Amino acid sequence: MWNKIKWYIQKFMIGRNGRDELQVTVAYASLILYIFAPWFDKLLPVPFFRTICWIGIFYSLFRFCSKDVLRRREENRKFLQELEFLKLRHSVRKTHKIYRCKGCGRKIRVPRGKGKIEISCPLCGNKFIRRT
Numbered sequence: 001m002w003n004k005i006k007w008y009i010q011k012f013m014i015g016r017n018g019r020d021e022l023q024v025t026v027a028y029a030s031l032i033l034y035i036f037a038p039w040f041d042k043l044l045p046v047p048f049f050r051t052i053c054w055i056g057i058f059y060s061l062f063r064f065c066s067k068d069v070l071r072r073r074e075e076n077r078k079f080l081q082e083l084e085f086l087k088l089r090h091s092v093r094k095t096h097k098i099y100r101c102k103g104c105g106r107k108i109r110v111p112r113g114k115g116k117i118e119i120s121c122p123l124c125g126n127k128f129i130r131r132t
């Protein structure tokens with residue numbers, strides 16, 4: 001009986017995306033939010049947070065079952081990259097600010113407290129103005 005169920009699941013999962021970091025993160029975030037959603041929704045006229053939870057849960061299931069593995073992998077890669085970016089920004093937050101070049105995507109580190117400055121990308125030469 002259990003072997004048969006296992007076999008069906010295995011057959012179903014062939015060629016599908018399955019677990020990845022983005023899928024797992026969305027699933028957990030949705031479930032955790034779901035615990036608190038009723039309290040937040042009491043403050044609103046519509047069940048906004050519960051709706052967000054359901055969207056998250058369905059998105060996570062969609063990723064899990066998706067057959068477009070290449071596109072899901074690319075999305076997961078971008079998600080991990082974004083996570084790395086946030087980690088890096090957090091680790092240097094007291095002394096530096098990190099911006100991403102809009103031209104080439106390179107991370108640029110600038111010291112804090114210099115006011116508004118023009119930053120030029122060392123890789124592609126793209127210039128932009130930011131407050132540091």
Ligand SMILES: [Zn+2]
Binds near residue numbers: 104105121124126
């Ligand atoms: Zn650049």
